Amino acid sequence: MGADHDDVSLADREDLVGYACRMAADDLAPGTSGNLSVRRGGLMAITPSGMPYERMRPADICLVRTSDAALISGPRPSTETPMHLALYQASHAGAIVHTHSPFVIALSTVLDELPAVHYAMADLGGPVRVAPYARFGTTRLAASAAAKLAGRNAVILRNHGALACGPTLERAYERACTLEWLARVYWYARLAGAPQTLSESALAEVSDAVRALRYGEAAPLSETAPPTGTAPPSGAAPPSETAPPARAAPPAGAAPPSGAAPPSGAAPPPES
Numbered sequence: 001m002g003a004d005h006d007d008v009s010l011a012d013r014e015d016l017v018g019y020a021c022r023m024a025a026d027d028l029a030p031g032t033s034g035n036l037s038v039r040r041g042g043l044m045a046i047t048p049s050g051m052p053y054e055r056m057r058p059a060d061i062c063l064v065r066t067s068d069a070a071l072i073s074g075p076r077p078s079t080e081t082p083m084h085l086a087l088y089q090a091s092h093a094g095a096i097v098h099t100h101s102p103f104v105i106a107l108s109t110v111l112d113e114l115p116a117v118h119y120a121m122a123d124l125g126g127p128v129r130v131a132p133y134a135r136f137g138t139t140r141l142a143a144s145a146a147a148k149l150a151g152r153n154a155v156i157l158r159n160h161g162a163l164a165c166g167p168t169l170e171r172a173y174e175r176a177c178t179l180e181w182l183a184r185v186y187w188y189a190r191l192a193g194a195p196q197t198l199s200e201s202a203l204a205e206v207s208d209a210v211r212a213l214r215y216g217e218a219a220p221l222s223e224t225a226p227p228t229g230t231a232p233p234s235g236a237a238p239p240s241e242t243a244p245p246a247r248a249a250p251p252a253g254a255a256p257p258s259g260a261a262p263p264s265g266a267a268p269p270p271e272s
């Protein structure tokens with residue numbers, strides 16, 4: 001286990017503390033709720049349980065062995081350690097951010113899936129599913145969250161919050177912000193009427209364009225679907241549990257080149 005220690009750097013610990021401290025201000029998690037982790041080799045570095053973020057120091061970050069959840073160092077790790085471990089097992093994620101953000105939680109009580117009301121949803125791999133309620137910290141919650149994550153970079157937990165994954169902590173955090181922003185947009189759209197949503201092929205087209213941009217190719221940006229133009233004919237109600245569990249979603253790392261939505265949630269991916 002000694003050698004594995006080196007995999008989690010001081011910079012990793014500082015990043016975890018730094019992003020944790022931003023959560024309340026970014027409206028992602030009030031008080032000591034929410035938690036963050038990164039995976040390094042066979043170790044997971046995760047924020048401690050019940051410690052106010054402003055008092056958290058890099059030395060308080062807990063190291064947990066991914067193979068058997070053994071605590072290697074640090075105080076008491078987050079109560080959601082089983083859920084982080086389950087998501088790492090089910091994905092290639094390098095980092096996970098768990099939030100209690102208000103619009104996501106509100107919608108988790110009435111939706112089975114957050115529909116694609118904006119093309120930024122492509123960065124999350126498609127409409128984000130809602131995992132059924134189970135008590136925090138349980139393996140039941142961990143298992144259902146991991147199952148509903150399939151083919152996505154985020155999953156919503158009913159009556160609880162959400163998790164966002166990424167190759168880096170920065171990307172996972174951006175996706176957590178994007179998810180909350182999308183939930184807010186959907187909320188407003190529902191207030192205004194029956195939102196039209198983007199089809200799977202429209203989102204795939206966005207992912208292709210982002211990928212092309214990233215590799216410096218001429219991207220058909222002028223052809224990208226406008227946010228409201230390509231909805232299915234009915235477009236009305238949220239498509240509840242109908243999404244296929246494993247559609248061809250972009251891989252976990254398929255990210256826009258410059259980082260998707262800024263923390264404020266303003267402008268999402270490519271066109272800027």
Ligand SMILES: [Zn+2]
Pocket residue numbers: 033034080098099100136160161
């Ligand atoms: Zn939670």
